[in-house]
Structure formats: structure tokens, C-alpha cells
Amino acid sequence: MTRFMTVRPAKFFSFSARHADLLTDLFPFEKGISEADLFEKLERNSGEDGPEPEHLFQQLRQHHCLELAPGTDALWQLTFPVRQLLAFLLRKQLLTGAAIIRAYVAKMEQACADLEHAARERDAEALIRALEELQPTLERLRNDSSNNRERLTTEAIELKSDTEQAGTRARFTRINHLWNRYLIPLRDILDTDGAMDACLDRLRQAISNARIVFVTQGSLDSALIQTQRILTHLRRSVFADHEECVREIQPLYQQLRRETRLVRGAARALERLRSEGWQNLPVETWLALPRRTHGPRFTDIALEGYLHGLRNYTPTRPAPLRDSHDDPPVVLIEPAALQDLLDRQVPLQDVLAWLIDRYPTAAPADILRAYGWIIAGEFGHAPAPSERPVQEYAVADIELRAKPLTLRQKS
Amino acid sequence: MEHILTNPKLPDIFRLLREGRHLCLEDGQLYEIIEGNASEFTALFRSLGYVMEHHRKGIYYFRGDSPVPEIARRLAVFTFILVEHLGDTGQSVEESVFTTTFSLEDLPHLQSERYRETMSEVGIGDADSLLKMFRTAQRLGFVELLTDDRVQMRRPLYRLLDLCTRVLTLDEESNEDSEETV
Numbered sequence: 218m219t220r221f222m223t224v225r226p227a228k229f230f231s232f233s234a235r236h237a238d239l240l241t242d243l244f245p246f247e248k249g250i251s252e253a254d255l256f257e258k259l260e261r262n263s264g265e266d267g268p269e270p271e272h273l274f275q276q277l278r279q280h281h282c283l284e285l286a287p288g289t290d291a292l293w294q295l296t297f298p299v300r301q302l303l304a305f306l307l308r309k310q311l312l313t314g315a316a317i318i319r320a321y322v323a324k325m326e327q328a329c330a331d332l333e334h335a336a337r338e339r340d341a342e343a344l345i346r347a348l349e350e351l352q353p354t355l356e357r358l359r360n361d362s363s364n365n366r367e368r369l370t371t372e373a374i375e376l377k378s379d380t381e382q383a384g385t386r387a388r389f390t391r392i393n394h395l396w397n398r399y400l401i402p403l404r405d406i407l408d409t410d411g412a413m414d415a416c417l418d419r420l421r422q423a424i425s426n427a428r429i430v431f432v433t434q435g436s437l438d439s440a441l442i443q444t445q446r447i448l449t450h451l452r453r454s455v456f457a458d459h460e461e462c463v464r465e466i467q468p469l470y471q472q473l474r475r476e477t478r479l480v481r482g483a484a485r486a487l488e489r490l491r492s493e494g495w496q497n498l499p500v501e502t503w504l505a506l507p508r509r510t511h512g513p514r515f516t517d518i519a520l521e522g523y524l525h526g527l528r529n530y531t532p533t534r535p536a537p538l539r540d541s542h543d544d545p546p547v548v549l550i551e552p553a554a555l556q557d558l559l560d561r562q563v564p565l566q567d568v569l570a571w572l573i574d575r576y577p578t579a580a581p582a583d584i585l586r587a588y589g590w591i592i593a594g595e596f597g598h599a600p601a602p603s604e605r606p607v608q609e610y611a612v613a614d615i616e617l618r619a620k621p622l623t624l625r626q627k628s
Numbered sequence: 629m630e631h632i633l634t635n636p637k638l639p640d641i642f643r644l645l646r647e648g649r650h651l652c653l654e655d656g657q658l659y660e661i662i663e664g665n666a667s668e669f670t671a672l673f674r675s676l677g678y679v680m681e682h683h684r685k686g687i688y689y690f691r692g693d694s695p696v697p698e699i700a701r702r703l704a705v706f707t708f709i710l711v712e713h714l715g716d717t718g719q720s721v722e723e724s725v726f727t728t729t730f731s732l733e734d735l736p737h738l739q740s741e742r743y744r745e746t747m748s749e750v751g752i753g754d755a756d757s758l759l760k761m762f763r764t765a766q767r768l769g770f771v772e773l774l775t776d777d778r779v780q781m782r783r784p785l786y787r788l789l790d791l792c793t794r795v796l797t798l799d800e801e802s803n804e805d806s807e808e809t810v
Contacts, residue, residue: 384715384716384717384718385715385716385718385720385721386715387718388718472720475722475793476715476720476721476722477715478793478796479711479715479721479722479789479792479793480711480712480714480715480716480721480792481796482711482791482792482793482794482795482797483707483708483709483711483712483715483792483795484708484715485799486708486791486792486795487705487708487709487712487746489795490705490708490746490749491746495697495701497798498795500697500700500701500703500791501695501696501697501700501701502695503700503791503794504695504700504703504704504787504791505691505692505693505695506648506695506696506699506700506768507645507647507648507690507692507694507696508692508694508696
């Protein structure tokens with residue numbers, strides 16, 4: 218591989234500024250671009266007054282912007298530092314996955330163990346080494362977390378706006394990949410009581426303990442304080458970055474997931490119809506649309522409702538009928554019972570008065586009927602008119618006038 | 629329940645629901661009356677032998693007990709084709725369905741051969757029969773025909789969109805069952 222001279226930063230940035238569009242054009246070719254396509258771009262970017270494509274090609278190489286893609290001899294790619302710089306500027310940084318974050322956590326845990334050891338042994342040099350190893354890790358973690366936030370936000374914006382290029386399913390595939398590859402695993406690491414949280418707590422404690430041990434050594438204490446500040450800032454920013462990523466991606470993920478399910482469901486339904494017919498698609502049952510009916514109906518819905526309410530009515534036994542005067546029940550005069558009574562009561566001085574008195578609740582007709590039996594001698598006793606004048610007899614609400622009749626025993 | 633029995637809109641509400649109409653926010657006062665007295669209406673209609681259902685997207689409708697296959701199938705096929713088509717264009721399906729005014733002649737249903745075949749199997753072979761289907765759909769509250777040529781989907785169409793996810797869910801359940809069997 219040809220080695221080129223070192224490039225001064227001013228020269229590099231001056232060249233990059235002149236050819237920013239070309240560099241941005243080359244950025245998407247992660248896996249490399251063919252020489253033919255490359256020169257086509259160089260020609261387009263050169264313009265009429267610009268350098269010749271071949272000269273521009275050499276300048277790109279001299280300024281460490283372009284190199285052969287590894288493992289090929291016909292593909293060209295941007296060099297890694299230039300690529301990273303452009304990724305940062307375009308907010309298209311490489312995403313850091315959970316595996317790398319776990320590796321950072323492992324390194325921090327190792328540094329934590331080293332700090333604890335240095336404090337126990339009161340070894341200032343060991344402490345300095347531990348801090349020197351820890352600080353870059355913290356910085357890379359903070360940087361990667363921020364890059365993730367930038368990149369995922371960019372992805373979300375592009376997916377929301379780029380609706381003409383990709384179908385729903387393609388967009389969902391992309392967001393599903395981001396959700397499951399980056400966000401969910403990171404959430405597990407960053408969750409409270411997760412690996413990251415525990416590690417940061419332990420580091421904080423280790424630094425606090427080390428400060429106690431090395432409190433008299435000003436420079437060490439300053440380094441520990443600085444690391445403590447970086448740690449505090451890191452904790453806040455990593456969690457905030459992740460929350461922001463979830464806020465950007467989750468609604469779009471859920472929306473595209475639902476939309477994809479709609480589209481997939483529709484496609485599947487059409488496929489089923491084609492191959493199986495309506496056999497396993499009972500849409501009429503699922504929709505259950507009412508059948509239009511014709512014919513007489515209650516037009517008065519209130520009345521209909523009332524009538525249906527009557528279905529719930531539980532009948533109770535009717536109240537018994539009662540006489541309006543609250544009179545006691547009527548007693549009928551039985552001939553046999555009257556016979557028996559007369560046999561024990563004769564002689565009687567006034568048969569009618571006796572009957573009324575003996576049967577106070579009997580109806581007037583029953584009293585007169587019984588009086589008639591006695592006068593007719595049906596019970597064997599001999600009735601005879603008395604010497605007393607006509608008497609008045611009250612029977613229920615009737616007044617009777619009659620000469621009193623006596624009754625002698627049977628002969 | 630006294631107050632809903634005396635509501636002057638009750639006969640209209642009952643008639644529309646009985647005819648299969650799906651009532652939603654776009655139906656204004658009728659919807660508001662039901663929404664404000666949903667449990668009373670449910671009880672009243674139940675006493676008359678009708679089951680009023682509520683869809684999570686704010687739709688009230690009667691559940692029929694004698695399925696109407698022809699209409700249901702036409703509406704289902706219409707929805708499946710519309711959703712698949714919108715998905716392929718990359719647009720947001722839900723947003724497009726409810727915010728777009730569709731021109732009947734621009735709809736995909738009678739344009740591609742595959743879609744024409746599927747539509748003809750449910751008795752829709754030309755623009756006239758498609759329009760007739762839309763008239764039925766309008767009566768049921770799924771769409772609004774702005775003119776004879778332009779149609780707007782209404783909220784109750786969510787019931788038809790649900791058919792799409794239901795098919796997929798059935799498929800997934802069926803695949804799980806067969807995996808368990810294996």
C-alpha cells in the first residue's frame with residue numbers, strides 16, 4: 218500500500234470544505250464504490266473549472282479521504298476517520314449495540330475493582346492507572362450513547378417522511394430491527410437494578426472511598442473529583458439519551474407494527490380467498506350485520522319497551538274479598554240442628570223472638586223459613602198463638618210485626 | 629330509563645340501528661345521545677331483543693343474529709384490497725383511509741386483473757355495481773358518498789379494518805397450534 222505524507226489539519230479541512238459535496242456523495246457507499254462509478258462522481262463534482270478527475274482522485278488519496286476497500290482491489294471507500302466524521306456531521310453515526318455497551322460495563326467494573334484495590338493498598342500509582350483506563354471508557358460510552366440518540370432520531374424522521382420510497386412492510390422491517398436490536402437490549406442494561414445501574418453505583422462508591430484515602434494528595438483528589446463529575450454527567454446523559462430514543466422510535470414502531478399487521482392481514486385474507494374461498498373466513502359472522510326486516514312492528518317504542526318490561530312482572534296472590542260492612546259470616550239454620558235445639562228449649566213463650574235471639578246473624582229469609590217450619594209442626598211441637606198483642610221484631614235491617622206464638626212440647 | 633323513553637330522537641336512533649347503521653361521532657347529536665346514556669340504551673334495546681355493541685373507536689351498532697353473507701363479503705373484499713394497495717404505496721394505511729377522499733375511478737379494485745377477479749367473485753364487476761356497494765355501505769354508515777364519483781370513509785370502517793388483523797391473528801394462532809402438535 219502506498220504511504221502518503223502527513224497532512225496538516227488546515228490543509229485537510231480546506232480540501233474537505235472544497236469537496237464536501239463529493240465526500241457526502243461517497244458516504245452512503247459503506248461497502249465501497251467501483252472505480253467506474255467513482256470516476257463518474259469525480260467528473261460530476263469537478264465541474265468545468267475544477268481539477269481533472271484523475272487529479273482529484275489522487276488528492277483524495279493524499280488527504281487520507283479514500284482507500285481501497287479491504288479484501289478488494291476494485292472497490293474504493295472513504296477512510297474510517299473521514300467516514301466517522303461525516304457520520305457525526307450527518308447524524309448517521311454507527312449504532313452501538315447492547316454487546317458493545319456490555320463490554321463498556323465490563324471495563325468499568327474492572328476499573329472499579331482496580332480503584333478499590335488502589336484505595337485498599339493506598340497505592341497512588343495504581344489509582345492513576347485505574348483512572349487513566351476508566352476515563353476514556355466513560356467518554357466512549359457517553360459519546361456512543363449520544364451517537365445512538367442522534368442516529369435513531371434521524372432514522373425515525375426519515376422513516377416518517379420517506380413514505381414514497383418504501384412500502385409499509387419495508388419501513389416496519391427497518392424499525393423492527395432498530396427496536397429489537399438496539400432499544401430493547403439497551404433497555405435491559407439500563408433498567409433500574411440492571412447491569413449499568415449497579416456498575417455506576419459501585420464506581421461512585423469506589424471513587425468516594427478513594428477520595429477519603431487520598432484526601433491529602435491534592436492532585437489525586439482533583440482527578441477523582443473530575444472523574445466523579447464525568448460519572449454523574451454520564452449517568453444522566455446515558456439514561457436521558459435512551460429515553461429520548463424510545464420516545465422517538467416507540468410510537469413509530471407501534472404505528473408501523475399495527476399498519477403492517479393490517480397490510481399483512483389484508484394480503485393473507487386475499488390469499489386465503491384465492492386458495493380456500495370463504496371457508497375459513499366467516500366475515501358475515503364477524504361483522505354480524507343486522508338483516509333488514511319488513512312487516513308490522515310496534516311504532517311506539519316506549520309502549521313496546523313497557524310491554525317487554527311486563528315480562529319481569531311477578532303476579533302475587535290477590536287480596537281476599539271482604540264484605541263492605543265488615544259483617545260476620547252468615548249462619549244458615551239447619552232443620553236437624555233446630556229440631557235438636559227446640560227439643561231442649563220448649564216450651565217457648567215467643568217462638569219468633571227466640572229464633573231471632575238464637576240466630577242473631579241469620580238472614581231475615583232464613584228466620585222466616587225456620588218460623589214457617591215450626592208453625593207447620595214439622596218438629597212435632599204444638600205452636601199456639603199467645604194472648605199478647607202484636608209485637609214488632611227487628612231482623613237485620615227489617616222490621617216484622619206478628620202476634621207472638623208459643624210452643625209447647627210434643628205430646 | 630324514563631328520560632330516554634321520552635327523548636324525541638329515540639325513534640330515529642332505533643330505526644337507524646335496526647337498519648344496520650353504525651353511529652359514530654360524525655353522526656352528531658344521535659351519537660351524543662347514545663354516548664351519554666349508553667347503559668340505559670343497552671338495557672332498553674336488550675329488553676326489545678336487540679344487542680347494541682360498542683366498538684373501542686366510538687361506534688355503536690346492533691349485532692345481527694342472522695348473518696348477511698353477500699353484503700359482508702363485498703365490504704370485506706373491498707377493505708382487503710384497499711388496505712393491501714395502500715400498504716404497497718408506502719402510505720400510512722389508517723391515515724390514508726380516513727383522510728383521503730377517494731375517486732371511484734381511481735380506486736384499485738377494478739384496475740388490476742387480480743383485484744378485478746376477486747371483486748367479480750363477490751358480484752362486483754363494474755363501476756355501477758361498485759357504486760351500488762357504496763350505497764349499501766353508506767346506509768350502514770361505513771362510508772359517505774360525497775358525489776356519485778367520490779367517497780369518504782367514516783369511522784365505522786374500523787370494524788372492517790379489524791377483519792384484517794383478525795385474519796392475521798387466526799393465522800398466527802393456527803401456526804402456533806401446528807408447532808405445538810409437531
